[in-house]
Amino acid sequence: MDDGRSVLVLTNPYDVTADVVLRLLAERRVPVARVDPGADLHTVASLTATYRTGDQRGTLRTASRELDTTRIRSVWVRRPTPYEGPQGLSDQDRRFAAEQALPIAHAVVAYLAELRLIFGAFDFVVTTAGDWHFLECNPNGQWAWQPTETTTAIAHAIADELERGPDT
Template sequence: MNDGRSVLVLTNPYDVTADVVLRLLAERRVPVVRLDPGADLHTGALLTATYRSGSQQGTLRTASRELDTAQVRSVWVRRPSPYEGPTGLSDQDRRFAAEQALWGAGGILASLPGAHYVNHPWNNRAAEFKPAQLATARRCGFLVPSTVITNDPREAREFAARERGGVVYKPLRNAPYRVDGQPHSVWVRDVRGVEITDAVSVCPHMFQATVDKEFDARVTAVGDRLFGVRIDSPDLDWRRRQDLMTCMPVEVPGPVARAVAVYRAELRLTYGAFDFAVTAAGDWYFLECNPNGQWAWQPTETTAAIAHALADQLEKGSGT
């Protein structure tokens, strides 16, 4: 299967999760070029694309490699740094350079002819919107907790009053947030109606009926291969104190597996990290799907299996 074409990995230099897969590709003698376009393109890397009637050509030069971008086998969009522009410029010039890099370099790297994307960056972005996730999950046959997304405080309070089993608040995106100058995470938390103030009107907020769960589950999808783990945690949001949670492999029920396949097809995802709340009766409630979620924190055997599945996807490219 090794035809000499390279795998292009777009990620930051501190991404140790990517290293797990890159070691497997090296063992298989698959050529790999690693690039962090948001940083490398203003510290020496050079990217050129040429478009003519009937042809498209391009070259990427890094400190150690030169790549014909028309010969890229696969592109793994992992965790590249944001496009922020080079330091040393005025704020206005830096913002301008960052925008040009995003729309220029970002556009080139998202349009490589014949490359297999895991996942395509535009599909990643579309699939990150939680309202789109919930709408898609409902159409695909998942159980979905009752949810309201609103900037109307009255609607939010009425929703909380109707849900006798309780309501949780979830941020619509994990955006950077600081308290007293220190990074602060906004976790999923229980909310009572009396806590919902007119501050909701500042921006849309997401409130969801509490699922009386027995445990959480993560299903990592790599193509048609699914890897399920059960997560037991003392916290409502298991991400908050991962040192206190326990994980073990769990079988993914057939209806859930079929819904995952339909969901991936609708949003054109090769990879997806699906989170569920599972009740004592065995009902799996869809919570979200991170199209680029982390996976190397799972049990050793699951992590290894996911790494091999990703390496398989990248090695085969689009021609198989």
């Protein structure tokens, strides 16, 4: 199902779990743009955007390609490098940026069900008394360490969804 629209993958360059899915998408000839927003947007990539009533467009430029944001079929947020801000930030400013990320992360977790995520790795803590406590639903849980049959099945399921894109 190649309609020319790209899959945007936001992850670090050492994400072997993403590599498994990206190989499948490449075999299927699905265009993919891989960007690490925590690092690339400060060095080798740029994003420009225009928002008007009823019109949103933009361009993501990397060292190897230019992506029209209106032609993105799906986005996979895997494991981007943590945002540390641009070079030259003072330690105080860097700490402030990191502290602001935590409340945002909590708000995102609260809305996961509303976002209808297709994949989630749930983390719990179980006390010695057997009480379960929910920690997080991780949409980017590691799974490439599973037995080959399991890894292959998960990779195919994620690649199928990324290739398909949204139902809208």
